[in-house]
Amino acid sequence: MSSRPLSEIGLIEGITTTRAIRRYTDEPVSDQDLAAILFAATRAPSGSNRQPWRFMVLRDDPTSREAKRLLGDVAVRIWELKRRRDGYDQGSGRRADSPKSRMAGVMQSFAEHLASAPVVILPCYLRYREPSHFEGASIFPCCQNLLLAARARGLGGVMTGFQAGCEAELHALLGIPDEIVISAAIPIGHPRGSHGPVRRRPLEEFVYESHWGQTPAWAVDPPGTRHTSAGPPGHRARLEGEPTR
Ligand SMILES: Cc1cc2nc3c(=O)[nH]c(=O)nc-3n(C[C@H](O)[C@H](O)[C@H](O)COP(=O)(O)O)c2cc1C
Numbered sequence: 001m002s003s004r005p006l007s008e009i010g011l012i013e014g015i016t017t018t019r020a021i022r023r024y025t026d027e028p029v030s031d032q033d034l035a036a037i038l039f040a041a042t043r044a045p046s047g048s049n050r051q052p053w054r055f056m057v058l059r060d061d062p063t064s065r066e067a068k069r070l071l072g073d074v075a076v077r078i079w080e081l082k083r084r085r086d087g088y089d090q091g092s093g094r095r096a097d098s099p100k101s102r103m104a105g106v107m108q109s110f111a112e113h114l115a116s117a118p119v120v121i122l123p124c125y126l127r128y129r130e131p132s133h134f135e136g137a138s139i140f141p142c143c144q145n146l147l148l149a150a151r152a153r154g155l156g157g158v159m160t161g162f163q164a165g166c167e168a169e170l171h172a173l174l175g176i177p178d179e180i181v182i183s184a185a186i187p188i189g190h191p192r193g194s195h196g197p198v199r200r201r202p203l204e205e206f207v208y209e210s211h212w213g214q215t216p217a218w219a220v221d222p223p224g225t226r227h228t229s230a231g232p233p234g235h236r237a238r239l240e241g242e243p244t245r
Helices: 011-016 031-041 062-085 099-116 140-152 167-174
Strands: 053-058 119-126 180-182 186-189
Touching: 011 140, 031 053, 031 119, 031 140, 053 062, 062 099, 062 119, 062 167, 119 140, 140 186, 167 180
Parallel strands: none
Antiparallel strands: 053 119, 119 180, 119 186
């Protein structure tokens, strides 16, 4: 699928095959690719069309390298905690060929190599009123546009929250004003490996009609859809009393 000419990939196929890409080749990301994916990012919707986004692009100059190093250090720290907390080395994680071990290997290498990702983009949110749970709605759609456009250009990336662990340092280093929120850190590069069908839980577990817990008969996945569990081991994926299938 990922070897097909990109021009043949339709919108829905692009959406359903854009994976989190955490391993990159050393090939630089061109100015043209960056312009194209940031153009797509900035076509996202926002409240009152305020377009309250800015994008800090970190590539290979000394300041950017330092910013990427800060993010990489956070990634290593967070992954160490998560590896222990979510039991990545327990159970099937003890078998080198298990999906859990493979995921742990990818995450370890991702954290260790984040500082050398070809590009890291920091989507920044220009806060114009008191923080609210809804403000993400005017910044995160552009992040997904960005990832989809990267996929369309043969690139890949992943949404991360590593900026939260070094936000003050990034503000100081990059000269970002106080009223700007750094909303994410998105590494982008040419994938080592490939995109492919994303796996989620079945649609019937997510959709209710008319009443909470009432799954409509039409909420079915396309034939052949493969599924995966939600969240890390031990995570509560459903509310008490929600239907299980
Ligand atoms: C809000 C948010 C935060 C995320 N934070 C991280 C992160 O800090 N580190 C990371 O490696 N991936 C992070 N991800 C990526 C998710 O792990 C990934 O999107 C999810 O596992 C689905 O991957 P898939 O599309 O390849 O199936 C984040 C995704 C979102 C939407």
